[in-house]
Amino acid sequence: MAPRNAVPPADAADAAPVRVRLSRAAVVDAALDLLDDVGLDGLTTRRLADRLGVKSASLYYHVRDKGQLLDLIAERIAAEIEIPDPALPWRTRLDTMLTSLRQVLLAHRDSAVIMAERTPRGPAWLAVSDAAVRALLDAGRSPEEAAALIGVLVGYVTGYVLDSGPWTEQELAEHSRRLAALPRDRYPALARLAPLLTDPDPEAQFRFGVDFLLGAI
């Protein structure tokens, strides 16, 4: 009296694709996983379908487009940004959010590129924006100023992550060499900075930028 609809026979070569019930959320989750594993270039609808144990055409039942899929990923990423307690001082709040934004962008491969290409428009991002604006207003800036300053702040963080970029060890070494070999007569100012840029300590440089910006507000 073996159960009728039990798990498939163990001899089946059912390796990776676990086939949960598909849904938009499941698709987006899997897409983000895939992104982290293989990067933006590797994120194809066909590979994603494979992972989900499904044919690529099936995805289009849950998602309009690859474009929309990327939008949804952007929102999912935005949802990971920490939103601080509004009772804290405004500067602490902004600091937390900027640091968290950077953290999140570093945590997900190529996420900075995605966020740069398509500014998220969903509720998660709206919540982040709202908290940031509120902090700026609490800092005593006018609405006009606040509107422009979010651009400055977010622009700084994403810009910064973008060009710390996905550099390999090799590329970094190569970059250092080029900087060191910089013709002093042609790029005098840059050459003076070369030692600094060679060993960047991105953490500290990012902090400096944040402190500079927050100090100026």
Place this chain on the structure above:
Amino acid sequence: MAPRNAVPPADAADAAPVRVRLSRAAVVDAALDLLDDVGLDGLTTRRLADRLGVKSASLYYHVRDKGQLLDLIAERIAAEIEIPDPALPWRTRLDTMLTSLRQVLLAHRDSAVIMAERTPRGPAWLAVSDAAVRALLDAGRSPEEAAALIGVLVGYVTGYVLDSGPWTEQELAEHSRRLAALPRDRYPALARLAPLLTDPDPEAQFRFGVDFLLGAI
């Protein structure tokens, strides 16, 4: 005694592809033109080859990769950034460069995305960086500060252009509607700004950001 190797017979349907002698520079020029016409998604090696009146395989004689092609485009774009007379006051110099950077990014379709993905490493971009660093040093900042501040400035401009984005009329209208309909209880701060964000006057907002940053330096 008609010339032997004259132009091909006029009856040939030789419409668009003018077939200059191919070279790396010609390839990059054509690629930038194509980019401006069809955007980053439309910029394919095959279409580019068509434009040049050549088979796509031929491109690989002049360029290693599509990646390298994009790097070269980034450098070509960087070359269009205005580098001001070093005799001018430092603030004017930075202002000119930032404004020019924005102008250039707006002039070439999707160029902000390209610059964001791949920071140019060629001489044109080095020259820009050098001029910027020099201005910062002239402003009295330490080398450490200067190094971090280029990140802030460039990050701001590209970030800003990126999310002013390639919005269509429709998308803008839709965006305004969503902002106006923002649930006041959920996004109180954002809702206060809605009227501002609806009619953005990007020019003025950009100026505000620049003045803010330069003022803080």
Place this chain on the structure above:
DNA sequence: ACCTGAACACCGTTCAAGT
């Protein structure tokens, strides 16, 4: 309602071969 089979119109890249 949800998924598949099969196809369409593309991609970037390689490589032997032509001139």
Place this chain on the structure above:
DNA sequence: ACCTGAACACCGTTCAAGT
């Protein structure tokens, strides 16, 4: 030295059809 023919291994997307 410079370019082509022809192929390889992919893409995103659609759509009739299955359950």
